[in-house]
Amino acid sequence: MRKGKMKEEEIKKTIKTEDGWEPVGPTPMPSLTDLRNWDFRLLQTYEPFYAPFCDLCCLCTFGKCDLTEDRKGACGIDIATQQARWILICCLMGTAAHGAHGRHMIDYLIEKHGEDFKIDLGSQVNVEAPIIRTVLGLKPETLGDLKKAIAYVEDEMIHLVSATHMGQEGNYKDFESKAFHAGMLDHVALEAADIAQIVGFGYPTSVADTPLVDLGWSSVNQEKPTIVVVGHNALVANSIVDYLRQNGLNDQVELAGLCCTALDMTRYDKGAKVIGPLSRQRFFLKTGYADVIVTDEQCVVTDIPQMAKDAGAALVAVSDKICYGLPNCSEKDVDQVFKMVVDEEQQVLILDADKAAEIAVRAAMALAPKRRELKKILTKEEATKLAAKCRGTCEACNRACANLLPINNAVFKTAQGDFTDLGKLFLRCIGCAKCEEACVNGIPILKLMQTAADGDTYKIRTGRGPIHDVEIRKVGSPIVLGTIPGVVLFAGCSNFPQDIYDVAWLAEELARRKYIVCLSGCSAMAAAMSKDEEGRTIYEKFPPEFDAGCIVNVGSCVSNAHVVGAAIKIANIFATLPNRANFELISDYILNRVGACGVVWGPYSQKALAIGTGAVRWGIPVVLGPHGSKYRRLFMSKKELDDWTVINGRTAELVDTKEPTPEHMMVVTETKERALITIIKQCFRRNDTPPGRGIKLNSYISAYKQLIGTLPDDLQNFVRTEKDIPIVYKREVISYLKEIGWQPKPVLSLPTIIGTYDTKVPIEATIK
Amino acid sequence: MATEIMTHPYYKVNVLTGSKGARIITEPEEAARIIDKAKTPLYVFGAEVIDTPVGDKLLIDYALQIAQSRDIPICATAHVKRKMLELQVTPDSVYDIIEIVHFLKDKDWTGVRGQGQHDLVLFTGVRCDLAERGLATLKHFAPHLKTFAICRRSHPNADYAVPIIAKGGKWQEYLAALVKTLGTVTPAA
Numbered sequence: 001m002r003k004g005k006m007k008e009e010e011i012k013k014t015i016k017t018e019d020g021w022e023p024v025g026p027t028p029m030p031s032l033t034d035l036r037n038w039d040f041r042l043l044q045t046y047e048p049f050y051a052p053f054c055d056l057c058c059l060c061t062f063g064k065c066d067l068t069e070d071r072k073g074a075c076g077i078d079i080a081t082q083q084a085r086w087i088l089i090c091c092l093m094g095t096a097a098h099g100a101h102g103r104h105m106i107d108y109l110i111e112k113h114g115e116d117f118k119i120d121l122g123s124q125v126n127v128e129a130p131i132i133r134t135v136l137g138l139k140p141e142t143l144g145d146l147k148k149a150i151a152y153v154e155d156e157m158i159h160l161v162s163a164t165h166m167g168q169e170g171n172y173k174d175f176e177s178k179a180f181h182a183g184m185l186d187h188v189a190l191e192a193a194d195i196a197q198i199v200g201f202g203y204p205t206s207v208a209d210t211p212l213v214d215l216g217w218s219s220v221n222q223e224k225p226t227i228v229v230v231g232h233n234a235l236v237a238n239s240i241v242d243y244l245r246q247n248g249l250n251d252q253v254e255l256a257g258l259c260c261t262a263l264d265m266t267r268y269d270k271g272a273k274v275i276g277p278l279s280r281q282r283f284f285l286k287t288g289y290a291d292v293i294v295t296d297e298q299c300v301v302t303d304i305p306q307m308a309k310d311a312g313a314a315l316v317a318v319s320d321k322i323c324y325g326l327p328n329c330s331e332k333d334v335d336q337v338f339k340m341v342v343d344e345e346q347q348v349l350i351l352d353a354d355k356a357a358e359i360a361v362r363a364a365m366a367l368a369p370k371r372r373e374l375k376k377i378l379t380k381e382e383a384t385k386l387a388a389k390c391r392g393t394c395e396a397c398n399r400a401c402a403n404l405l406p407i408n409n410a411v412f413k414t415a416q417g418d419f420t421d422l423g424k425l426f427l428r429c430i431g432c433a434k435c436e437e438a439c440v441n442g443i444p445i446l447k448l449m450q451t452a453a454d455g456d457t458y459k460i461r462t463g464r465g466p467i468h469d470v471e472i473r474k475v476g477s478p479i480v481l482g483t484i485p486g487v488v489l490f491a492g493c494s495n496f497p498q499d500i501y502d503v504a505w506l507a508e509e510l511a512r513r514k515y516i517v518c519l520s521g522c523s524a525m526a527a528a529m530s531k532d533e534e535g536r537t538i539y540e541k542f543p544p545e546f547d548a549g550c551i552v553n554v555g556s557c558v559s560n561a562h563v564v565g566a567a568i569k570i571a572n573i574f575a576t577l578p579n580r581a582n583f584e585l586i587s588d589y590i591l592n593r594v595g596a597c598g599v600v601w602g603p604y605s606q607k608a609l610a611i612g613t614g615a616v617r618w619g620i621p622v623v624l625g626p627h628g629s630k631y632r633r634l635f636m637s638k639k640e641l642d643d644w645t646v647i648n649g650r651t652a653e654l655v656d657t658k659e660p661t662p663e664h665m666m667v668v669t670e671t672k673e674r675a676l677i678t679i680i681k682q683c684f685r686r687n688d689t690p691p692g693r694g695i696k697l698n699s700y701i702s703a704y705k706q707l708i709g710t711l712p713d714d715l716q717n718f719v720r721t722e723k724d725i726p727i728v729y730k731r732e733v734i735s736y737l738k739e740i741g742w743q744p745k746p747v748l749s750l751p752t753i754i755g756t757y758d759t760k761v762p763i764e765a766t767i768k
Numbered sequence: 769m770a771t772e773i774m775t776h777p778y779y780k781v782n783v784l785t786g787s788k789g790a791r792i793i794t795e796p797e798e799a800a801r802i803i804d805k806a807k808t809p810l811y812v813f814g815a816e817v818i819d820t821p822v823g824d825k826l827l828i829d830y831a832l833q834i835a836q837s838r839d840i841p842i843c844a845t846a847h848v849k850r851k852m853l854e855l856q857v858t859p860d861s862v863y864d865i866i867e868i869v870h871f872l873k874d875k876d877w878t879g880v881r882g883q884g885q886h887d888l889v890l891f892t893g894v895r896c897d898l899a900e901r902g903l904a905t906l907k908h909f910a911p912h913l914k915t916f917a918i919c920r921r922s923h924p925n926a927d928y929a930v931p932i933i934a935k936g937g938k939w940q941e942y943l944a945a946l947v948k949t950l951g952t953v954t955p956a957a
């Protein structure tokens with residue numbers, strides 16, 4: 001439905017049109033179909049690739065319907081459209097998780113500080129909310145404005161959810177366009193949530209050199225009463241910090257976290273510990289180190305109540321999203337709840353942050369002295385005994401393993417007193433516990449790993465939040481010219497295909513090639529888990545600025561917004577393109593000129609899918625690890641066989657560039673080696689100047705030679721003229737190009753796809 | 769005897785949730801017949817061929833023998849090319865696994881040697897969960913070709929799959945027999 005006059009007036013009021021910071025662009029607060037032409041243009045080059053995970057549909061009572069090959073459901077849907085519908089459903093889950101998180105955070109902080117509480121991100125950040133500015137056309141000045149952004153996300157989501165109902169949307173491209181919309185809304189929610197917590201809790205901002213904090217399961221001092229928070233919403237964790245501070249207990253109680261809550265609470269208290277990512281949840285909780293487990297929300301494994309019981313630990317659930325069937329004690333007197341938890345060993349739900357914090361601390365202090373024996377991890381002798389029944393032959397564990405690991409050998413060797421393979425297994429284990437469930441002899445395999453797990457303590461830099469406007473001014477030009485070869489964000493989960501060390505390896509390979517490397521969430525934690533010969537993690541080894549050859553931890557999953565924000569700011573601050581309600585103009589700029597690439601090496605969550613899908617709408621390609629194939633949709637070109645015609649912004653003429661850049665918008669790679677060369681390639685942009693392309697090709701060739709042993713097999717696709725060829729490889733490359741009959745290709749300084757599809761944005765708008 | 773269909777492969781993550789599963793090719797001779805019958809086959813090597821032992825050899829040694837016995841073009845995915853060059857074999861094409869599957873979907877693609885789309889695609893050494901996804905893509909969207917998973921963990925979404933072969937020795941026997949029989953079997957009419 002077209003927007004009516006009343007809706008338009010409402011939008012004008014919401015975004016305060018009268019605020020003259022920039023003229024309002026063509027798409028303020030876009031609704032479901034406002035960016036559809038842009039989406040379809042992207043899909044024209046980057047065709048959806050579907051890998052059905054299930055051939056059936058059982059969404060309504062007409063089914064189950066078999067959609068194999070060209071069969072259709074009773075409602076008429078085909079297999080491709082069904083995949084696209086699932087993608088939308090999953091993106092909506094991800095967006096809802098971030099959106100609800102943002103809503104909760106903002107409502108809480110408004111209760112605390114009031115709607116008019118000012119957004120101030122410090123002296124280095126003037127463009128405070130590039131995503132909200134670009135998508136909504138709103139310049140948020142207060143917490144109340146952030147609430148408007150979340151309300152917009154909520155409004156749009158109801159229509160998107162509706163489209164997934166049986167007999168609604170019926171075309172895969174339209175489902176993909178809607179998934180893009182969900183992904184873009186996700187980014188609005190991320191930005192609103194992180195800005196709210198930065199200003200509301202006083203997290204670091206406008207500083208790059210944030211503190212280094214301890215990470216690793218062994219960093220937890222089990223001698224102290226220990227509280228472990230699990231999840232992604234640090235609100236209660238921060239209340240625990242407040243309670244400890246107010247009562248002078250900081251040094252007496254150990255506060256540690258798993259997943260993003262851990263990252264976010266270290267932004268509030270640098271004394272808190274980061275245990276690790278999702279893949280470590282079960283492993284750690286089984287050690288018994290936690291006296292009290294506090295679960296907040298998102299990516300919290302569902303069997304925590306049982307694990308808490310088994311470990312003799314108290315459990316306090318604090319989110320209305322995860323109530324575990326527990327009694328709601330939010331209204332009860334604190335002493336009464338304390339008694340329930342400590343004396344009666346009851347697990348409780350407390351939806352009042354301050355009350356939950358007090359209970360967690362008091363319970364930990366009361367329980368710790370009684371739990372000393374429960375904090376002892378397995379000895380090697382005990383592990384050998386527990387593994388004794390394994391002959392290594394039944395392989396039920398291997399067959400059940402979600403990461404396809406050779407568990408049988410590791411357990412069998414453990415039974416023989418050799419722990420080497422068990423140690424290696426730990427590095428690849430994603431903590432799914434399917435092996436334990438499957439083991440015919442009931443061997444507690446995850447627990448065995450306690451004896452072989454690397455017990456080092458590492459340093460991670462706490463999340464720094466937004467990229468500074470000054471940094472953007474400095475790097476904008478070299479990024480757009482290509483002389484900084486790219487900005488790479490490692491985001492998302494810990495469903496890594498191989499060693500947990502691989503994220504650090506990839507990040508380091510890129511940083512030493514002078515890429516700007518950003519990390520967030522579980523990836524940021526995993527990247528801290530390896531050290532060089534001098535005992536330094538990548539956070540200690542590389543500078544923390546947003547600049548060539550630096551390593552930046554932006555923060556938790558919601559902080560991903562700042563890297564997309566940085567790409568927008570390059571267009572807005574460096575290139576001075578207006579971003580207010582100007583989604584297509586900005587995304588076109590990013591797609592053609594900002595060499596940015598997102599990487600989710602261990603994808604599993606719907607949130608990561610929403611983030612990745614949103615990135616694609618912004619023109620940022622995404623590289624996924626092999627588990628990403630189970631998302632069931634990618635966006636790929638047919639490389640040199642496709643039409644790569646764009647418009648030369650200077651002449652407004654169509655030019656066939658003949659070069660597939662960026663080559664794919666969402667692609668899975670099987671190994672870390674292939675991931676590295678793919679990431680490097682995904683940072684090529686049509687706009688690269690010859691020296692810039694030369695630098696990028698230098699990285700590409702050097703990595704390809706290092707890992708595959710020859711010049712890249714598709715090198716000819718990316719050399720436009722001889723000027724692009726890096727000097728060190730000149731002779732070799734020219735001889736190769738001659739051999740395969742390479743022809744020069746046009747080099748454009750103002751490439752754009754605006755004008756190649758039906759849009760309200762004039763081509764002239766791309767030139768500033 | 770009714771044709772056996774693969775629904776529960778070695779890895780649980782690859783259990784078939786659908787109605788069309790792979791035909792299990794229990795006998796290497798039958799596998800050879802299927803390969804011999806193909807007019808424009810392709811062999812896709814996944815990363816695991818590089819370092820998976822099969823007896824005293826590597827998986828890549830057998831895969832190469834299969835390819836070479838019928839001059840089947842090879843697509844080296846991941847970083848397999850490096851190992852192939854060490855073995856003095858140049859792959860016919862280099863794509864990552866998802867890329868080659870993307871091309872195979874297109875019935876008008878001219879194949880890795882430019883001689884036309886392939887009619888049979890063999891896969892070996894691709895990480896099993898990823899391989900299964902690629903095979904699902906081809907099952908639904910590439911009716912113009914058949915797929916054969918030469919993998920002892922087995923794959924429901926292929927057209928043809930090796931059964932689950934638990935013992936390494938048996939796997940080696942299967943591969944050796946396949947190599948030996950290739951080119952010697954008269955294709956069934």
Ligand code: SF4
Nearest residue numbers: 057060063065073075
């Ligand atoms: S939604 Fe459509 S395909 Fe799914 S079960 Fe219902 S009728 Fe069948």
Ligand code: SF4
Nearest residue numbers: 401429430432433435
């Ligand atoms: S817990 Fe680890 S080893 Fe066990 S099945 Fe899961 S990934 Fe495999």
Ligand code: SF4
Nearest residue numbers: 390394395397408439
């Ligand atoms: S299932 Fe248990 S007994 Fe069997 S191989 Fe695995 S660890 Fe050993």
